[in-house]
Amino acid sequence: MRIVGLFAIAAASAACLVFSACQSAAPATQTQAAPIVQPGAPGQPSQTIDAARAVDLSKVRFTSADVEFMQGMIGHHAQAVEMVELLKTRAGRPEMRGLGQRIELSQVDEITMMQEWLTGHGQAAPEQHAHHGEHAMMPGMLMPEQMQRLTAARGPEFDRLFLEGMIAHHQGAITMVDELMKKPGAAQESEIYSFVSDVVADQSAEIERMSAMLREFTR
Numbered sequence: 001m002r003i004v005g006l007f008a009i010a011a012a013s014a015a016c017l018v019f020s021a022c023q024s025a026a027p028a029t030q031t032q033a034a035p036i037v038q039p040g041a042p043g044q045p046s047q048t049i050d051a052a053r054a055v056d057l058s059k060v061r062f063t064s065a066d067v068e069f070m071q072g073m074i075g076h077h078a079q080a081v082e083m084v085e086l087l088k089t090r091a092g093r094p095e096m097r098g099l100g101q102r103i104e105l106s107q108v109d110e111i112t113m114m115q116e117w118l119t120g121h122g123q124a125a126p127e128q129h130a131h132h133g134e135h136a137m138m139p140g141m142l143m144p145e146q147m148q149r150l151t152a153a154r155g156p157e158f159d160r161l162f163l164e165g166m167i168a169h170h171q172g173a174i175t176m177v178d179e180l181m182k183k184p185g186a187a188q189e190s191e192i193y194s195f196v197s198d199v200v201a202d203q204s205a206e207i208e209r210m211s212a213m214l215r216e217f218t219r
Contacts (some may be wrong), residue, residue, distance in 0.1 A: 055069070065186040067123050068202065070114045073199075074178065076138050077107040077114075078128035080169055083150065087162055092155035095213065096162070103166070106202060110195070117191060139179075140172015163214040170203040170210075 080103060087100040111128060118125040142150070142165050150161050177196045180186050187193050 062121060062189045062192060063183070063185045065180060065183040066189065066192050067118065067121070069176065069180045069186070069196075070118055070192070071124065071126050072127065072138055073113055073173070074126050076141065076169075076173055076176065077111050079141055080107045080166065081128065082147075082163060083112075083166060083169070086150055087158075090154050090158040091122050091162070092157075092159050093217070096159050099210070099213070103206070113195070117195075139175040140169040141168065155192075159217055160214065163210050163217070167207055167210050167214070169170060170207050173203050174200055 084100040084104045084107075088095060091097055091100070101145040146165060148160065150165060155159050177187075177200055180196065187196050
């Protein structure tokens with residue numbers, strides 16, 4: 001019996017040692033939560049926020065400034081589409097048509113998105129031709145006499161006027177975003193924030209492209 005007892009004690013001791021070793025070797029199950037990064041406004045740096053603030057941001061709602069921006073930008077985009085329609089029959093250089101296709105595709109898609117956003121939020125969604133009314137004086141919009149000159153032009157003269165006009169038009173859209181971002185609480189809803197960020201990025205890139213084309217055409 002004494003021998004059996006000694007074996008039992010030895011076995012228990014060995015089991016304890018194995019269990020302790022396994023506990024030491026087991027990977028830690030507690031890990032730090034990944035940081036949550038909130039993108040900054042266009043041109044501004046991002047910042048790290050905690051989970052509580054992230055939850056608060058998920059409840060952010062749109063503002064009247066957001067609605068006015070989306071309604072105005074529909075008309076702003078619509079004039080760009082009209083300018084591209086003129087380009088199809090008046091441009092002098094083949095590369096102008098490729099530029100026009102890119103502008104038309106992006107502007108038409110964004111007009112649809114803005115109309116759907118407004119309707120989905122219970123707001124009035126203007127038609128494409130709204131820029132002929134109350135929104136005619138938005139930044140970068142061509143005045144009626146400028147559109148008349150563009151309509152009358154052909155070939156290289158049209159190409160120059162189109163590029164100059166569309167560069168100013170795109171710069172106007174970026175100005176509209178800048179003005180929106182200065183208004184308290186504006187552009188905080190995720191869909192609007194994503195849209196205005198895309199407007200700044202895409203139209204800035206197109207401004208650079210058109211500026212290079214204009215320099216090349218006017219040498």
